[in-house]
Amino acid sequence: MGPMPRKIAPPHRDDILLAVISVAAGLLLWALGVYSSPSRNLLPDWAALVPLVALGAMEPLRRSAPNLTLAVGTAGVIADQFTVGNLGTVLIFTDLMYAAVVYGKPAMARRLPVTTGLITVAVSIAAVAWLRTPQALMIGVITGIVSFGPALTGATLRNHREAAVAARLRAEQTTLLAEMDRTQAVVAERARMARELHDMVANHLSAIAIHSTAALSIDSPATSREALGVIRENSVQGLAEMRRLIGLLRDSGAGAGEEAVAMPSLGALDALLEQARTNGAASGLGFVLLDGLDRREGREGGGGSEPLPAPVELAAYRIVQESLTNALKHAVPGTVTVRLALAGGLLSVTVDSPYGDRPGPRAPGSGAGLIGMRERAELLGGRFGSGREGAVWRVWAQLPAEEKAVRA
Structure with a gap:
């Protein structure tokens, strides 16, 4: 079955009105005996009405x-x-030439001005060569007015319309891209704040859950008192972390600057592990930090190397913090080892936890911690991995330690 023929749209009201006025004007001129070429007697006078009506x-x-x-x-x-000629016929033709450029296909709109321009030049040359009088140039001028002029006018109008449409489309695309950028920025910011909230609070809540479960399970005043002490300490610290996060969200004035200064770094790992030792003592967990970084002031043997970029220190701190939280939830009694090393422009962070069947109470996990750690590493252009290696559950990350790599 062949393609369906294209339907012709119904005539526009203005076009019908234009046709009626044009034909009526031509008939009036013919009735008054106003002809464009009265000297031509090849056909009867009424023959001039045939082209007029056809074009109308x-x-x-x-x-x-x-x-x-x-x-x-x-x-x-x-x-x-x-x-004998009718001026109405010529005027209708000029309008049809103009409309062909404005409403026709792009190829026609490009060709007609060039074609009519060449025809105008050719008619002018031929008229001068045939009649050999300067007045013969008027034939070329009239030809240009009737054909080239309308085509050039139509092409100019069409170019302006297409430029306006293109400008509108660019504006719409710019608005759409801006909206997409805004949406992506909002999603990225929400994901960042979700990671911060999880990493800052999950550690304290996990310790509270484990020790409260132990206090309820073991009927011993000493155990209950110890568990309540740990619960209170983690509650206070968790509340402080929440207040700091709220201040970060508000991001107002001097408070924002204070929060930026208070952002944790690798220098606070000793305090973090000390807190983990307190929280994990009841579960038989020990914590060891093997710090291979020579970057702190006051170390023997020199002042240390260049400090790490702040985003790298924050990401490494959060990865260690979340790994310790997971160890408190799932690790069996034993030693949790945290290793830091710097080589080849990469900061390596490794946390090994004893793996096995754990007796006693344990806090539930959602898997969001591993996702957050992976996102932190990948946002900096680093790598992350986790999994069981024999009797050890290992979490590792490699982060770019150079400022230019982090900014890229």
């Missing part, structure tokens, strides 16, 4: 069928040259 019938189709109207208009204006 094309006016309602000037938008929907520009190719057809231009072809009929060209034939009609040529036929008009063999009669």
Whole structure:
């Protein structure tokens, strides 16, 4: 089955009105005996009405069928040259030429101004060569007014319209891209704050859950008192962390600067492990930090190397913090080892926890911690991994330690 023929849109009201006015004006001129070429007697005077009516019938189709109207208009204006001529026919032809450029296909809109310009030049040269009088140039001028002028006007208008459409589309695309950027920024910020909230609070809540479960499970005043002490300490620290996070979210004035200074770094790992020792003592867990970084002031043997970028220190601290939280939840009694090393422009962070069947109470996990650690590493262009290696559960990360790598 062949393709369906393209339907021609109904005539525009203005085109119908234009056709009626044009034909009526041509009939009036003919009735008054006003002809464009009265000296031509090849055909009867009424023959000039045939091209007039034919071209007038094309006016309602000037938008929907520009190719057809231009072809009929060209034939009609040529036929008009063999009669006494009617100015209305010529005027209708100029409008059909203009409409063919404005409403026709892009290829036609590009070709017609060039074609009519060449025809104008050719007619001018031929008229001068044939008649050999300066007045012969008027034939070329009239030809340009009737054909080249409308085509050039139509091309100019079409270019302006296309430029306006292109500008509107660019504006819409810019608005859409801006909205997409805003949405992505909001999603990224929400993900960042979710990681901060999880990493800052999960450690304290996990310790509270484990020790409260132990206090309820073991009927011993000493155990209950010890558990309540740990619970209180973690509650106070968790509340302080929540207040700091709220201040970070508000991001206002001097408070924002204070929060930026208070952001944790690798220098606070000793305090973090000391807190982990307190929280994990009841579970038989010990914690050891093997710090291979020579970057703190006051160390024997020198002042240390260049400090790590702040985003790298924060990410490494949070990865260690979340790994210790997971060890408190799931590790069996034993030693949790934290290793830091710097080599080849990469900061390596490794946390090994004893793996096995754990007796006693344990806090539930959601898996969000591993996701957050992976996101932190990948956002800095680093790598992250975790998994069981024999009797050890290992969490490791490699982060770029150079400022330019982090900024890229």
